[in-house]
Amino acid sequence: MKTTGTPAATKRLLSGNEAIALGAWEAGVRYAAAYPGTPSTEILPALAQYAGVRAEWASNEKVALDAAVGASFAGARALAAMKHVGVNVASDSLMTLSYTGIGAGLVLVSADDPGAFSSQNEQDNRHYARFGKFPCLEPADSQEAKDFTCFAFELSERFDTPVMLRSTTRLSHSKSAVEVKMPAEPREPGTLPPFERRPRKYVMIPAHARLRHPEIEARLQALADYAEACPLNRVEWGDKRIGVISDGVAYQYAREVFASFSLLKLGMTHPLPARTIRDFAAQVETLVVVEELDPFIEEQVRALGLEVIGKQFFPATGELTLARVREGALAAGLPVSVQRPKSEVTTNEDVGPRTSDLELKPPPRPPALCPGCPHRSVYFNLRKLKMLVAGDIGCYAIGVLPPFEEMDMLISMGASIGMAHGARLAGCPDKIVATIGDSTFFHAGLPELANTIYNRGVTCTMILDNGTTAMTGGQDNPATGVTLQGETTRAIDIESVVRAMGVEDLWVVDALDVKEVEKAIREATEIEDRPTVIIVNGACVFTPQFQHRPVVAVDAEVCNGCGFCFRVGCPAILKSEEVDVKTERPKALIDPLLCTGCTVCLQVCPRKAIYQTQGEEV
Amino acid sequence: MKQAINFLFVGVGGQGILTASDIAAEVGLEAGYDVKKSEVHGFSQRGGVVESHVRWGDDVAAPLAEKGSLDYLIATEMLEAARWVEWLRPGGAAFINPRHIPPMSVTVGDAVYPADESILAAVRTRTDDVTVVEGLTIAERLGNPRLANTVLLGALSTRLDVPPETWLAVIERRVPPKYVELNLEAFQEGRRALLTK
Numbered sequence: 001m002k003t004t005g006t007p008a009a010t011k012r013l014l015s016g017n018e019a020i021a022l023g024a025w026e027a028g029v030r031y032a033a034a035y036p037g038t039p040s041t042e043i044l045p046a047l048a049q050y051a052g053v054r055a056e057w058a059s060n061e062k063v064a065l066d067a068a069v070g071a072s073f074a075g076a077r078a079l080a081a082m083k084h085v086g087v088n089v090a091s092d093s094l095m096t097l098s099y100t101g102i103g104a105g106l107v108l109v110s111a112d113d114p115g116a117f118s119s120q121n122e123q124d125n126r127h128y129a130r131f132g133k134f135p136c137l138e139p140a141d142s143q144e145a146k147d148f149t150c151f152a153f154e155l156s157e158r159f160d161t162p163v164m165l166r167s168t169t170r171l172s173h174s175k176s177a178v179e180v181k182m183p184a185e186p187r188e189p190g191t192l193p194p195f196e197r198r199p200r201k202y203v204m205i206p207a208h209a210r211l212r213h214p215e216i217e218a219r220l221q222a223l224a225d226y227a228e229a230c231p232l233n234r235v236e237w238g239d240k241r242i243g244v245i246s247d248g249v250a251y252q253y254a255r256e257v258f259a260s261f262s263l264l265k266l267g268m269t270h271p272l273p274a275r276t277i278r279d280f281a282a283q284v285e286t287l288v289v290v291e292e293l294d295p296f297i298e299e300q301v302r303a304l305g306l307e308v309i310g311k312q313f314f315p316a317t318g319e320l321t322l323a324r325v326r327e328g329a330l331a332a333g334l335p336v337s338v339q340r341p342k343s344e345v346t347t348n349e350d351v352g353p354r355t356s357d358l359e360l361k362p363p364p365r366p367p368a369l370c371p372g373c374p375h376r377s378v379y380f381n382l383r384k385l386k387m388l389v390a391g392d393i394g395c396y397a398i399g400v401l402p403p404f405e406e407m408d409m410l411i412s413m414g415a416s417i418g419m420a421h422g423a424r425l426a427g428c429p430d431k432i433v434a435t436i437g438d439s440t441f442f443h444a445g446l447p448e449l450a451n452t453i454y455n456r457g458v459t460c461t462m463i464l465d466n467g468t469t470a471m472t473g474g475q476d477n478p479a480t481g482v483t484l485q486g487e488t489t490r491a492i493d494i495e496s497v498v499r500a501m502g503v504e505d506l507w508v509v510d511a512l513d514v515k516e517v518e519k520a521i522r523e524a525t526e527i528e529d530r531p532t533v534i535i536v537n538g539a540c541v542f543t544p545q546f547q548h549r550p551v552v553a554v555d556a557e558v559c560n561g562c563g564f565c566f567r568v569g570c571p572a573i574l575k576s577e578e579v580d581v582k583t584e585r586p587k588a589l590i591d592p593l594l595c596t597g598c599t600v601c602l603q604v605c606p607r608k609a610i611y612q613t614q615g616e617e618v
Numbered sequence: 619m620k621q622a623i624n625f626l627f628v629g630v631g632g633q634g635i636l637t638a639s640d641i642a643a644e645v646g647l648e649a650g651y652d653v654k655k656s657e658v659h660g661f662s663q664r665g666g667v668v669e670s671h672v673r674w675g676d677d678v679a680a681p682l683a684e685k686g687s688l689d690y691l692i693a694t695e696m697l698e699a700a701r702w703v704e705w706l707r708p709g710g711a712a713f714i715n716p717r718h719i720p721p722m723s724v725t726v727g728d729a730v731y732p733a734d735e736s737i738l739a740a741v742r743t744r745t746d747d748v749t750v751v752e753g754l755t756i757a758e759r760l761g762n763p764r765l766a767n768t769v770l771l772g773a774l775s776t777r778l779d780v781p782p783e784t785w786l787a788v789i790e791r792r793v794p795p796k797y798v799e800l801n802l803e804a805f806q807e808g809r810r811a812l813l814t815k
Contacts, residue, residue: 363729365721366663
């Protein structure tokens with residue numbers, strides 16, 4: 001960035017995630033860990049760029065939090081970041097961390113996903129703060145994301161508590177201006193003082209836990225008292241006919257829709273400032289709560305005996321938008337403007353207010369496996385062989401969509417292996433294959449496979465090793481041999497792990513060899529008295545290991561439009577405008593801008609109409 | 619008081635939507651606006667629809683505009699222009715690169731890719747201000763199809779009260795050094811395509 005010496009030079013557009021990283025760094029965080037998960041993923045790579053911070057990809061979210069806890073107990077400010085469902089994984093430690101409290105400041109970033117843009121559910125993690133009795137902070141833009149993160153470390157130490165900084169997709173992945181001190185000063189972490197041994201605080205045997213519990217209740221009361229004066233909560237007085245309580249990004253929608261009215265913006269949403277809320281309610285005619293997902297604030301406001309307009313008008317499902325907040329307000333009979341303020345200024349009279357009278361219904365564009373994706377041959381063959389498939393979290397969940405439609409269950413990280421095992425041993429007569437990626441295997445697949453082996457399971461587990469954590473954008477993991485900080489490390493060999501667990505019926509196949517994948521599935525699923533594993537090796541197209549080869553093309557003379565290649569679900573394979581005279585079906589055409597030369601379509605073409613060009617490698 | 623301006627960039631995963639909208643956001647900040655930009659990453663991005671909102675204003679609250687309030691819709695793919703047109707305010711401006719990337723639903727035969735005429739007709743039910751920018755054609759002439767979005771930005775820039783130098787400076791620092799010259803040229807081509815109309 002150019003520096004011009006003007007104050008504007010210190011303003012930079014940062015995403016919420018980048019701002020959280022900057023805030024943590026400014027607060028002196030020394031250790032940070034995360035497992036990649038949309039929308040939280042970018043926090044750790046941003047932190048890894050700063051000097052004096054040890055930033056790591058953990059093998060799962062619980063490990064990330066555990067490592068942060070250790071750092072905190074040792075006296076280092078620490079941060080763990082994860083998506084909302086990741087907190088479920090970490091929650092075993094989190095609930096007891098509330099009892100131990102912290103050593104140095106500890107912040108847990110929970111990035112929720114209202115709208116489930118890239119998640120299996122839309123759970124509202126503010127409940128964790130109430131459940132675990134620790135504070136929850138909710139920034140509403142990138143500047144606040146930075147400031148609140150700094151503040152969270154102070155709060156953590158002041159009250160001896162973990163602090164949850166709750167983000168959402170619209171905060172993490174929106175950019176807005178942040179005041180940045182440029183350039184960042186170099187920092188040397190140095191060594192910590194010797195560890196202070198405090199077993200009654202840090203060792204949660206039952207006797208200690210019983211002693212800590214009253215202290216946690218006292219802390220919660222102290223935090224509730226503090227909430228009344230917390231600078232993160234503020235009232236913006238306006239027209240007192242309506243008073244709106246709001247938090248996080250919902251506040252931004254509220255202040256646009258309820259522009260002239262009074263707002264109570266809550267930056268700390270647990271514990272709530274009861275007196276502040278009562279005082280605010282007493283001064284306005286109608287009290288409204290605008291919050292995303294669950295009626296978390298609303299129910300507590302009702303418990304204070306206050307009447308409030310909330311979830312009956314503002315949906316508890318999906319993401320809020322300006323339109324949904326406006327529609328909710330209008331449905332509740334509130335005097336907000338029907339039209340956008342903007343349209344009054346800019347409506348083009350010549351065009352007039354046309355309604356949405358589109359006759360055209362654009363065909364949907366669901367996600368698809370990328371051209372060259374190593375998962376393609378797996379789901380193509382599983383469909384061909386009519387297997388039941390227990391799926392897992394990753395790009396390969398696309399196997400459930402057309403043209404594969406080859407996945408029968410998927411709920412959480414690692415669950416594929418356990419679900420397949422349970423279904424089969426309970427008596428399901430169909431052959432079931434579990435499919436799981438390399439990163440997911442190390443996240444939660446290991447104990448599941450151990451369980452299958454231990455309990456005399458008979459299912460086939462396919463480990464799809466594409467050499468990266470692909471769905472979240474290509475992060476390293478224990479099998480890749482590189483850390484987040486770019487160091488070389490030991491790459492854990494999946495085949496050796498599986499053999500060491502005692503699996504003798506093991507196939508290691510090349511993902512881009514369609515017949516070899518098919519043969520392995522056939523052979524593995526013929527074995528019905530012991531567990532089998534197939535490791536499918538094939539680099540993700542976004543890794544440097546992926547080899548682009550000359551693109552393939554269709555010989556239109558030979559193609560008869562049978563459509564078989566369309567069934568591999570490759571975005572590079574298109575319908576030609578040329579129709580075969582006999583079959584009256586469109587021939588295939590390959591977009592050379594998209595093709596990677598993986599040859600999966602070439603291998604499945606029954607007429608050998610697809611050939612590899614001699615062109616230069618792309 | 620600066621008048622608020624809402625942009626929406628739409629296209630298909632891998633088309634460079636996020637970089638194009640980043641540039642538009644940074645130009646707004648350089649030009650003295652408050653700016654917010656919002657997008658979604660992850661699952662839906664894999665060959666799916668990508669959309670990125672950019673808002674310039676005095677004090678921008680919500681990170682994405684309200685449906686029906688866009689001033690500018692910038693579509694790098696034809697079908698996506700049709701999908702998002704209802705987000706335009708009546709009379710807003712649409713800039714469309716007429717590239718076709720058929721979705722899987724079309725390839726497997728569940729749906730038909732609409733004809734260009736029906737897509738443009740659908741867009742015109744919303745606004746008469748429709749500009750088809752031959753981004754890909756111009757980009758390929760310059761030697762790299764990935765320059766198409768920069769051509770679109772050049773076209774868009776002719777409507778905004780921000781000097782082209784600001785755009786050029788932002789593009790210069792946002793694209794990899796070895797592609798700077800080509801991108802600057804693509805931007806100017808986009809401007810010319812509009813200004814000579």
